[in-house]
Amino acid sequence: MLIPHPSLGPRDAEEFTYLGDSRLLDRPDPNAPDAESAFCDYVFLRDNPAGVHRELWFHEQGDRSWLVVTRDTVTHQVLGAEMARDVALARKGSGA
Template sequence: MLIPHPLLGARDAQEFTYLGDGSLLDRPDGMANDAAQAFYEYTYLRDNPAGVHRELWFHEQGDRSWLVVTRNTVTHEILSAELARDMALRTRKGDK
């Protein structure tokens, strides 16, 4: 499987380490009134979808960047990949 790295082009998936659900970027506010419940759900309640899903991948054997890869978990087709940093900055600004 080739992952289209936004800076380096297509890279073999063996250069990467899969690190889980892309929703991990949406960390709850630790100061909110419902922080305990929010962190419980963030930590333990995960979906395991069949189909299109956002995932975190770490380019361990390359430039050590974090990517958010949108992939179909049934066909393994990769629909997009972007730097996690860019996605997190956009989310902070409210652009999602």
């Protein structure tokens, strides 16, 4: 597999380690009244879609950036990759 790194161009998937669902960017509010059940979902429950999936990859053998890669899990087609930091900042900015 090749991953289109936003700043380094296409890179071989061997250079990366895989984490999974990009929902891990959305760490729940630890002070919310339902924090425990929200964390339970966050830690243990993942969607496993057949189709388009946004997932986290770490460029461990490269520039050590975390990427959000959009991939079709059926065809392995990679539809895009963004810096996870940019995605996380945008979400915080929009209050999402």
